[in-house]
Amino acid sequence: NHVHLILSGQIEEDSFQLCHTNAVDAYPSRDIREVPELANDMEEADMRIIPHIKWHLQKYTDCKEVMVESNDTDVVVLLLFYFEMFNTFGMQRLWIHYGKGAKAGYIPLHEVYDKLGQKFCRSLLKAHIGSGCDYLSK
Numbered sequence: 001n002h003v004h005l006i007l008s009g010q011i012e013e014d015s016f017q018l019c020h021t022n023a024v025d026a027y028p029s030r031d032i033r034e035v036p037e038l039a040n041d042m043e044e045a046d047m048r049i050i051p052h053i054k055w056h057l058q059k060y061t062d063c064k065e066v067m068v069e070s071n072d073t074d075v076v077v078l079l080l081f082y083f084e085m086f087n088t089f090g091m092q093r094l095w096i097h098y099g100k101g102a103k104a105g106y107i108p109l110h111e112v113y114d115k116l117g118q119k120f121c122r123s124l125l126k127a128h129i130g131s132g133c134d135y136l137s138k
Contacts, residue, residue: 046074050082057089067095067106076109077128080121083113 038055042048049068057063066086068075076096083094094109113121 046072046078049075050078053082053086053091054089057086057091061090064091065093065095066091067097069097071098074128076107077125079109080113080116081125083109083121084118 035055038048038052040048040051053066053068057066068079070076079094079096086094092110094113096107096109097104098107099105116124
């Protein structure tokens with residue numbers, strides 16, 4: 001099982017969707033319902049994605065793979081920062097899908113995390129904030 005998170009853009013009919021809106025869990029049947037546990041006052045989708053992934057991994061314990069669709073470096077840094085927490089809930093693979101059409105691609109963040117290590121990935125957030133990232137430096 002897997003979850004596919006989209007921060008913006010079209011919803012593909014054949015994929016399982018979570019994080020479609022702030023506090024909504026959307027399924028392939030397009031049966032959309034409120035999820036009170038996900039209601040929060042975070043304005044940025046960059047930050048909202050973290051509790052959505054955590055909620056999903058806790059609720060669906062057989063979920064081993066997460067794919068996030070985003071072109072934002074803030075999202076990559078946040079996902080690497082929280083990777084260890086997601087891993088404690090059973091997630092084994094974390095992917096980021098970026099770009100469109102011929103320029104689309106996938107980055108296996110689980111492999112990036114393994115190569116960089118926990119300490120570096122935790123420090124990366126501080127460095128990113130200091131560099132003037134678009135959301136995290138606010």
